[in-house]
Amino acid sequence: MVLPPRIPRPSHDGSAPVRVLTVAGSDSGGGAGIQADLKTMLALGAHGMSVITAVTAQNSLGVQGAWELPAEAVRAQFRSVADDIGVQAVKTGMLATAELVETVAALLADLPAPVVVDPVGVSKHGDPLLATEALDAVRTKLLPTATVATPNLDEVAQLTGVRVESENDQRRAAGALLGHGPRWALIKGGHLPGGEAVDLLTDGTEEHWLRAPRHDNRHTHGTGCTLAAAIATYLAGGYEVPQAVTAAKDYVTGAIAAGFPLGAGIGPVDHGWLREGTD
Ligand SMILES: Nc1ncnc2c1ncn2[C@@H]1O[C@H](COP(=O)(O)OP(=O)(O)O)[C@@H](O)[C@H]1O
Numbered sequence: 017m018v019l020p021p022r023i024p025r026p027s028h029d030g031s032a033p034v035r036v037l038t039v040a041g042s043d044s045g046g047g048a049g050i051q052a053d054l055k056t057m058l059a060l061g062a063h064g065m066s067v068i069t070a071v072t073a074q075n076s077l078g079v080q081g082a083w084e085l086p087a088e089a090v091r092a093q094f095r096s097v098a099d100d101i102g103v104q105a106v107k108t109g110m111l112a113t114a115e116l117v118e119t120v121a122a123l124l125a126d127l128p129a130p131v132v133v134d135p136v137g138v139s140k141h142g143d144p145l146l147a148t149e150a151l152d153a154v155r156t157k158l159l160p161t162a163t164v165a166t167p168n169l170d171e172v173a174q175l176t177g178v179r180v181e182s183e184n185d186q187r188r189a190a191g192a193l194l195g196h197g198p199r200w201a202l203i204k205g206g207h208l209p210g211g212e213a214v215d216l217l218t219d220g221t222e223e224h225w226l227r228a229p230r231h232d233n234r235h236t237h238g239t240g241c242t243l244a245a246a247i248a249t250y251l252a253g254g255y256e257v258p259q260a261v262t263a264a265k266d267y268v269t270g271a272i273a274a275g276f277p278l279g280a281g282i283g284p285v286d287h288g289w290l291r292e293g294t295d
């Protein structure tokens with residue numbers, strides 16, 4: 017297992033830690049969403065902050081209910097942290113509705129910090145986390161704010177119409193996604209068959225193929241959230257995009273290898289694997 021780097025922590029000399037913000041939904045089961053993001057940020061050495069967009073009743077079997085917050089509550093949370101504490105990178109996840117997508121995109125457009133957009137559409141169990149009517153706002157408002165956009169295969173098909181079944185399709189999907197304005201596209205191949213989990217990162221000029229052994233572990237709840245939150249954390253720590261994504265891939269690969277059963281269904285990845293691996 018490749019051990020990803022940790023962001024250096026302040027040494028109690030009065031300096032502030034690296035600060036990362038997640039704008040996402042709450043997963044009551046603790047494996048995905050806000051909870052996954054904050055655990056990832058802590059594991060990698062950063063101070064995590066949250067803007068909650070929606071609350072889900074969720075466990076290892078699926079999503080039993082979802083309630084979005086008013087746009088005003090999302091704006092207020094964002095201003096509270098951005099105007100006082102300061103944000104060095106942002107990750108967006110579940111945004112639920114077109115109104116919240118537009119609200120968040122407007123807030124990000126004025127923020128001088130890198131943005132990782134995980135265009136969350138449905139959960140692993142097939143539960144919808146984004147209204148279909150919101151797809152257009154994701155394309156036209158949210159993707160242009162992204163430093164990196166990180167769709168899985170279903171999400172990139174919904175956003176671009178490109179169905180991915182091969183590495184060559186990943187390249188075509190990335191090109192189509194870049195047409196909507198993110199600086200980099202990361203097309204995650206987690207749902208492709210094969211002995212490796214292969215993701216393509218490209219800005220249209222450089223191509224980075226990120227390959228990791230596929231772990232035969234059904235406890236993979238939260239993989240996409242964890243990867244995107246780790247990328248944001250490394251960007252906040254000053255890494256360039258290819259280095260941030262490579263380190264984040266190493267972190268999520270270790271977390272998937274250590275994923276554990278909880279409840280009767282799909283358990284979470286282990287956000288704490290790095291600490292245990294190096295203590
Ligand atoms: N079984 C697995 N073994 C190793 N890596 C995986 C596995 N499943 C997914 N990944 C990786 O996890 C990350 C998240 O991808 P994916 O699961 O496709 O996202 P999402 O949760 O959005 O569907 C990607 O880097 C992908 O390659």
Ligand SMILES: Cc1ncc(COP(=O)(O)OP(=O)(O)O)c(N)n1
Pocket residue numbers: 040041042043048049050072074109110136138139140141145236237238239240241242
């Ligand atoms: C509240 C919330 N946000 C996002 C997701 C999807 O998370 P993801 O990391 O893609 O993991 P899976 O659900 O696919 O396992 C979620 N479930 N809940």
